[in-house]
Amino acid sequence: MKRIVMMVVAVLALGVAAQVPTFSMTDYEGWTYNRNDIALNNDNISQGKIRLLMENGRPRTLTSPLFDVDAAADSLIVNVTWRTENYNQSSFVLSKSALTVALFDVEGLSLDSVTVVPTVVQREHKLRFAFGLPLNFDAKRVQMRLACWKGDIVSNGAVRKVEGSFVSLLAAYDVSGDGQVNVGDVNVLLADILAGVATHDLNGDGAVNVGDVNLVLNYILRHS
Numbered sequence: 448m449k450r451i452v453m454m455v456v457a458v459l460a461l462g463v464a465a466q467v468p469t470f471s472m473t474d475y476e477g478w479t480y481n482r483n484d485i486a487l488n489n490d491n492i493s494q495g496k497i498r499l500l501m502e503n504g505r506p507r508t509l510t511s512p513l514f515d516v517d518a519a520a521d522s523l524i525v526n527v528t529w530r531t532e533n534y535n536q537s538s539f540v541l542s543k544s545a546l547t548v549a550l551f552d553v554e555g556l557s558l559d560s561v562t563v564v565p566t567v568v569q570r571e572h573k574l575r576f577a578f579g580l581p582l583n584f585d586a587k588r589v590q591m592r593l594a595c596w597k598g599d600i601v602s603n604g605a606v607r608k609v610e611g612s613f614v615s616l617l618a619a620y621d622v623s624g625d626g627q628v629n630v631g632d633v634n635v636l637l638a639d640i641l642a643g644v645a646t647h648d649l650n651g652d653g654a655v656n657v658g659d660v661n662l663v664l665n666y667i668l669r670h671s
């Protein structure tokens with residue numbers, strides 16, 4: 448009997464942990480693509496048919512199911528695998544393949560959005576979107592919508608994978624150790640860069656450089 452009670456408690460505990468919906472070839476339940484003639488299925492996702500671009504002045508979008516916001520986290524990180532299949536055509540423009548992830552509340556009100564421009568002309572991109580929490584209007588339940596607002600017939604992309612998680616970055620980004628993330632932490636990183644040491648390699652690329660400074664600056668901007 449005791450064992451059963453413990454199992455029920457464990458299941459309830461799992462139930463309240465906020466999960467970010469995943470989109471992948473095998474996991475797309477509850478997601479919607481606003482083009483009726485292309486169904487979300489394994490084949491279409493693997494073949495890069497979930498393309499996002501502007502068509503007749505309107506965006507093709509991919510929208511997640513609603514999910515709970517983790518009140519204990521300070522950031523929502525979303526990683527997207529984004530394929531620009533026409534990257535080797537002469538009329539391909541990298542900046543037009545910028546991907547936007549927007550968060551909406553249950554009423555469809557836009558809460559926040561982040562746009563990431565791929566940095567290298569290549570087929571596949573791993574894009575990282577960081578949202579500061581809490582969101583405007585204290586939204587408890589949100590959904591993500593992905594769009595490529597400048598995408599045209601060549602400079603567009605297809606969504607292969609979306610994975611997200613709620614995290615607390617304060618401890619990681621507070622490199623000065625004063626309990627806050629602010630300009631003092633940027634100064635610590637700049638000192639690292641000038642000294643040529645990788646003491647505070649926040650993005651894990653083996654060096655301290657502008658990439659790490661940008662993470663901290665974005666955190667400051669999204670929590671100010």
Ligand SMILES: [Ca+2]
Nearest residue numbers: 621623625627
């Ligand atoms: Ca600090």
